[in-house]
Amino acid sequence: MQDQPVPPSGRRAGANTLDKETFGRRLRVARKQLGWTLAQLSERSGVSIPTISRAERGQLALGYDNFAALGQALQMDMGQMFSSASAKTSRFKDPVVTRAGEGVAYRGESFVYEFLGTTAVGKKMIPVLGTVHARTFNGPEDFARHPGEEFVYILSGTVDVYFDTGETLRLTRGDSLYFDSRIGHAYVSVSRQLARTIGAMTGESDSAQKARERHEPAVAEAPTGRGPAAPARKTRRR
Secondary structure (H helix, E strand, O other): OOOOOOOOOOOOOOOEEOOHHHHHHHHHHHHHHOOOOHHHHHHHHOOOHHHHHHHHOOOOOOOHHHHHHHHHHHOOOHHHHHOOOOOOOEEOOOOOOOOOOOOEEEEOOOEEEEEOOOOEEOOOEEEEEEEEOOOOOOOHHHOEOOOOEEEEEEEEOEEEEEEOOOOEEEEEOOOEEEEEOOOOEEEEEOOOOOEEEEEEEEOOOHHHHHHHHOOOOOOOOOOOOOOOOOOOOOOOOO
16 A cells, blocks of 8 residues: 655545634633633643643644643543534444544644544543654653553654653554653654554543542552653643
């Protein structure tokens, strides 16, 4: 099978696009429905006030780690955050089909995501097609960190994956990677064509979520060979 050229936008033709302005409005509405100030949402999510403010005004495209943290704080499922306005969402119970071109595309700082299965609320995994449009690694500020685990499979192109452990892995078509996503990580396309990926991320464990909801500090398992898990963020990119 030949690699298909990636359109300049990084999204597949026909995919629904969620622009940062629409996402920002959803974010603001969700915050105000809870009666929270920007400072309160920042405290609960670990995302800085300026970042939230700019995102709500449609001036900033968030990376996965930031919108995952905000969604968790606001108790918004990814399906609610990224489903198209006309889509009917429901609690995940029956099989959910995403037809070709029916995913929801969102352009982050280094990835164009096409979220799949967005109508299923409450699912444990976040399946996503991705186009890596980052071309350089600029240092620690590029690292993303978020609770859970991450799997990525390279559909086309070549990607360098940087970790805050100092390790860099080069992945090419057909390679895959599975890792603890609390470790700082960043993806960079190094092939002529932007790399295309498919993968899935999980959120925090049920025990960690219950502990957080009880306002008790959850004891996170540190990645092998590392000290205590670092607090979520405030790095971004993805």
